[in-house]
Amino acid sequence: LLGLLKHAQEKRKNTWPLKIVVASATLEKEKFKKYFADKKQSAPLIEVPGRLFPVDITYEERRVKPEDRMEKAAEVIKRICDDTSHGDILCFMPGESEITQTIKFLERLGISDVVILPLHSRLSPEEQDRIFQPSDKRKIIVATNIAETSITVPGVVHVVDSGLIKQIEHDSEVGINALVMVAHSKSGAAQRAGRAGRIEAGMCHRLYTQAEFEKTKEFTTPEIKRSSLTATVLTMKKMGIKEIHNFDFIDKPEVEAWEAAISEL
Numbered sequence: 001l002l003g004l005l006k007h008a009q010e011k012r013k014n015t016w017p018l019k020i021v022v023a024s025a026t027l028e029k030e031k032f033k034k035y036f037a038d039k040k041q042s043a044p045l046i047e048v049p050g051r052l053f054p055v056d057i058t059y060e061e062r063r064v065k066p067e068d069r070m071e072k073a074a075e076v077i078k079r080i081c082d083d084t085s086h087g088d089i090l091c092f093m094p095g096e097s098e099i100t101q102t103i104k105f106l107e108r109l110g111i112s113d114v115v116i117l118p119l120h121s122r123l124s125p126e127e128q129d130r131i132f133q134p135s136d137k138r139k140i141i142v143a144t145n146i147a148e149t150s151i152t153v154p155g156v157v158h159v160v161d162s163g164l165i166k167q168i169e170h171d172s173e174v175g176i177n178a179l180v181m182v183a184h185s186k187s188g189a190a191q192r193a194g195r196a197g198r199i200e201a202g203m204c205h206r207l208y209t210q211a212e213f214e215k216t217k218e219f220t221t222p223e224i225k226r227s228s229l230t231a232t233v234l235t236m237k238k239m240g241i242k243e244i245h246n247f248d249f250i251d252k253p254e255v256e257a258w259e260a261a262i263s264e265l
Contacts, residue, residue: 003248006036025149025191028219035250053197055159059210066181069162069207070098074105076205077140080158081111087157087202088139090147092192094164094181096120099142106140119143119151145184148191152198159196159204161189163212167220170228170257175264177228185220189213222251229253229261 002022009018022032029045036043064072073091080089093099099118106116115137117130121144131141131153139155145165147153165184170177184192189206196202206213224232236244245258 002035002250006248031250050194052194053199053201055193055197055202055204057193057204057206059206059213060208063209063212064207066162066164069093069164070101071105072207073102073142073160073162074109076160076207077106078109078111080160080203080205081114081138084158086138087200088141088153088155089158089160090153090156090195091140091142091160091162092147093142093144093162094166095144095179096122098162098164099144102142106142111140114138114140116140116142119147119153121146145188145192147195148188153195154199156195156198157200157202159192159202161192161204161206163189163206163208163216165220167226168223169226173260175228175260183208183212183216185217186213187219189216224249225251225253225257229257230264233258233261233265 005018005020009020012018020036022036029047033043033045060072070093073093077089077091091102093102096118099120103116103118115135117139119128119131119141128151131139131151141147141153141156143153161184163184164181165188166179166181168177169180193204196204233244236247241247245255
């Protein structure tokens with residue numbers, strides 16, 4: 001889409017100039033600025049600061065294995081409930097199965113005066129809407145990254161971050177897409193922490209060490225660089241784009257990925 005817009009902008013620059021505004025909560029600003037800049041002028045950057053309260057971030061002192069983070073999350077949430085008297089709790093898990101396991105661990109701990117709610121994309125709209133309904137009990141919401149940018153959960157003061165995310169990875173040698181669990185990026189972790197500072201000063205507890213955090217990527221790898229390009233090639237060919245290898249992508253896929261897609265087709 002960005003490549004097509006850039007091409008249209010170039011074609012229309014002497015007739016009917018096309019202005020493009022790209023807006024995002026989590027954006028690699030400099031990459032976009034460089035992509036849309038031309039020889040005459042650079043693309044301007046405008047930052048709109050969010051109304052964010054301070055968030056106190058804490059880490060684990062010792063490494064917690066990914067398979068143990070569901071139980072650890074339940075223990076941390078129990079501690080938050082014991083030590084604080086108000087504020088809903090949002091816990092980030094990589095997928096539906098991890099959400100289910102975390103909720104089972106929470107239920108075993110028998111935390112009183114709370115309502116525990118899952119949140120993921122496979123739930124019906126009615127089930128997802130439960131997080132917005134008023135409650136006289138403290139809410140514990142266990143969610144995937146749907147709550148990171150797509151949905152703002154009201155009333156959250158405490159965030160528990162597993163540091164994990166599930167994303168599509170494509171193996172071009174065998175031609176298979178797989179949903180794999182990986183460490184989240186720094187920008188994603190910052191977005192998760194920010195969920196705790198929407199209504200007042202909040203707290204974010206990360207279920208990994210600070211050393212682990214420092215080793216993670218700055219940004220999540222774009223999906224086009226880790227997915228099958230078969231459907232992309234078909235779409236581009238249908239649109240009349242002949243030299244797909246030379247198309248001006250903001251994130252250009254590897255040559256091997258193109259060749260695998262063309263070979264499969």
